[in-house]
């Protein structure tokens with residue numbers, strides 16, 4: 211075995227030593243592993259696994275086997291693994307099933323298009339426990355099969371968390387059995403912004419859709435088999451116009467009939483501060499928590515305009531009754547009502563960084579999005595922090611200012627800048643955001659997400675010093691696998 215080679219592995223493993231030879235795994239190579247891992251191997255590597263029962267023969271290429279097993283190994287932590295590819299087959303060990311799942315993804319990346327695996331010895335473990343990818347399915351309801359595909363692409367890059375932004379002013383995508391109008395009414399709008407939202411134009415083309423609880427449970431199970439957790443987001447008390455359209459008594463003027471919002475941007479209309487509105491969202495969270503077993507539920511809290519509360523006698527009464535200093539404290543109050551309820555369900559809340567000034571609920575994690583300075587601010591306040599600073603991780607931003615660049619909310623965020631992000635050690639991890647206002651099709655989502663999400667995956671996984679030219683070379687070697695999977699990534703720009 212010799213020093214690290216430029217094997218096209220992304221994220222880059224902790225240590226790689228390569229040998230001279232290659233191993234050919236036939237489609238019926240034997241697979242010996244805990245049942246769910248064996249199933250993942252067969253699915254991921256397209257093996258039938260028939261060879262596991264085959265009699266021993268003299269030819270090692272025919273008896274080549276994959277053996278993956280659990281073993282105590284403190285060095286590997288909760289997600290690490292060891293992998294050896296040699297003449298007689300593949301051996302992998304990990305302390306956890308999570309580690310074995312990542313070993314499978316490494317095998318998937320190692321296998322060339324000719325089906326051969328280079329002889330290699332890998333010891334690997336992630337830098338951060340939170341390696342997230344956020345996807346906005348509220349602005350455009352991306353089809354369910356795409357969510358399966360997206361989960362698979364996250365797993366391929368060892369990203370372990372899908373943050374699903376399920377509700378917003380422009381659409382409600384989560385079926386709530388107790389409140390069916392949320393999807394019947396809130397799931398559909400009668401037009402959308404055209405061009406950049408600052409132009410103020412809309413069309414009259416209806417759009418809508420939602421996911422049933424059964425569909426989401428199955429997605430959660432599919433993701434779990436690949437080591438991906440799904441964190442749902444119900445964004446409150448702002449970004450709620452679709453819910454107010456469905457149930458006008460949630461708003462601050464019950465006489466007003468609001469449509470599900472067509473335009474991008476932030477609605478002025480927010481939830482009122484009544485007990486009934488709080489109870490409503492708590493009921494929603496009960497159903498959310500029942501569908502999504504992950505320990506965190508994101509409750510939003512971003513971009514909440516104060517105007518309606520400032521003008522509301524009911525809100526003023528709430529301020530007085532709770533002993534708050536003014537309507538601007540109602541955001542923190544709202545988030546506490548929801549976070550306390552989640553705590554009763556055994557879950558932790560996640561919130562956007564606006565809550566730092568408004569009172570982060572006890573036990574909540576903060577998603578610092580308004581720049582790296584907000585990450586530092588959250589850490590200085592001693593908060594559990596996921597780094598999602600927009601200037602490095604908002605993957606809906608344009609990658610270049612070339613004239614043929616598809617319309618984007620803003621820019622610029624080239625691949626090299628994502629790759630160059632250096633998070634603070636103290637964060638829980640990092641997350642890439644894909645807001646979908648300007649991504650009405652799954653083709654555009656893939657174009658924006660890849661390969662920048664691959665770069666972010668490496669930022670979250672690899673503790674080693676980053677080297678963009680070396681990453682670019684490995685990425686060039688990785689793209690044929692994305693091609694084979696039909697991923698519509700944005701082609702690489704040459705390094706300048």
Ligand code: ACM
Pocket residue numbers: 512513562579
């Ligand atoms: C956000 O981008 N409004 C969290």
